Amino acid sequence: MDPQISVALIGAAGVAGTVGGTVLGAWIQARGGRAQAQAARDAAVTAAQATLAHATQERVWTVIPVYLRAAGEYAQAVERLYQVDAVDDVLVARRAFELAKAEAELAAPQGMRSALESLAGALRALEGVAGLVGAGERAHGALMILCDSDVNAHEARIELRNLDVANVPTWTPTRLPAPAAYEPAVAALEAVAGLTEEQRVALLSRAPRVRAIQARRRDSMAQYQSARAEVVDTTRAALGAG
Template sequence: MIDFLREHQTLLLLLFPVVTAFVGSWLGAWIQARGGMAQAKAALAAAETSAAAANAAAETAAAAALSVVQKQAEADHATYLRGQCTTAISGLLDAVREYVRAVDKTYSSSETDPLDQAYSDFVHARTTIELVAPAVLASATARVVTTAELLADLAEDRSAAERARQRLDAELLANPVAVARARNQLSSLQASCDAAGDGLLPPQHREVSTALLNTGILEPPAVAALIVDCLKPDLDRVRAQLTDDHQLALRVFITAARATLGVRD
C-alpha cells in the first residue's frame, strides 16, 4: 500500500484538490437543499395560516354584511306594515263615519244609493283592517263595527215611520185640521201601546189608520209603518243611546290605534 502511494504520489497530489472541491461542492449543495426545503415548508405553513385567516375574515365580513341586510329588510318590512296599518285605521274611521252619516240620512230620505255605496266602503275597510291590523285592535274594531250596524238596523226598522211623521209635520200648515186630528189620534195610540206593553195593537188602531189616510198625505205603507211604530220604544231615546255607544266605541278604538302606532301626546 505504501509502495502504491509512493509510486502514485504525484497523481494523488493532483487529484486531491479536485476530490476535495467536489466533496465540498456536493456537501454545500446538500446543505443548501435541506435549507431550501425547510424554507419551503415554512413558507407553505405561513401561506396556509394566512389563507385560514383570510377565510375567517371573509366569513366574518360576509356574516356581518348579511346581518346588516337582514336588519334592514326587517326594518323595511316593519315600516311597510306600519304604513299599511295606518292606512287601514284611517280608512276604517273614514268609512264608518260616512256609513253612519248615510244611515242618519235615511230618516229624512228614502234614497238608498248613498247608503249602498257607504255600506260597501264600510265592509271593504272592515275587511282591510282585519287583515293588516294587529290583534290588539280586534276587540276595539269589532265594537265600532257592531255599534255602527246597530244604528243601521235601527234605521232600517224605523226610518220609514220617521219619514212619514216628518211628512205629516210638513203639511200641518197646509192641512191643519186633518193633520192635527191624525197626529192627536196617533199620539193617543202610542200612549195606549206604551201603557199596555203587551206588543199588541188595540182596536183603535183602525180609526187611526183611517184618519192618517184621510189626510191625503200618506200612502198605505207609510200609514202601516206609523201604526206599527207605536208598539216600539221612543225612537229619539233609543237612537241617542245607540249613538252614544257608537261614539264611545270610536273613542276606545282611536285610543287603541294611537297606542298601536306609538303615537304619544
C-alpha cells in the same frame, strides 16, 4: 451533535413556525371574513325589515283614512233613513265602504284585521236597526210636522203616546180588528188627512215600542262609535303613534 444536523433542525423548526403562523393567520382571517359576512347579512335583514315596516306604515297611512271616511259616510246614510226613505243612498255608501274595507284588509297588518271587521259588523248592525224601525221613525217625524198645523195630528200624537205609556202588547195593524186598547189611536190617525196608510200602520206598530226602539238606536250607534275608536287606536299603534 453534528453541526450540520443542528443547522438542519433549526431550519426545519423555522419553516414549521412559518407554516404554522401562516395557517393560523389564514384561520383568523377566515373567521374575520365570516364574521364580516354575517354582519353584512344581519345589516341587510335589518334594513329589509325597516323598509317593510316603513312600507306598511305608508300603506296604513294611505288606506285606513279612506276606510274610516267611507265608514262615516255609510253611517250617515243609514242615519238619514230615520228622516227620509233613502235606501239607494245607503246601498251606494255600503258598496263604497265594502271596497274601502277590501283595500284596508290587504294593506293593514294582521293586528288590525279584528278591528276592521268589528267596525264592519257594527255598521251592518246600524243598518239593520234602521231597516227595522226606520219607517216608523219617518212616520213619526211626518206626524210631528203636521202637529204644527193640524189639531187632529196633535190628538193622534197624544193617543199614540198613551199606548206607549200603557205598555200595551204590540199589534200588527194588518190584523183586524184592532184590539180595544188601540181603537182611540186608530180613530185619531184616520182623522189625520196628511198621513198615508203606510204611515198610519208604521205609527201604530211603533207606538208600544218607542222606548225599546230608542234604546236599540242608542246601542247600535254606541257600538259603531266604539268600533270606530278601536280602528283609530290600532291604526295609531301600527303607525307607532302610541
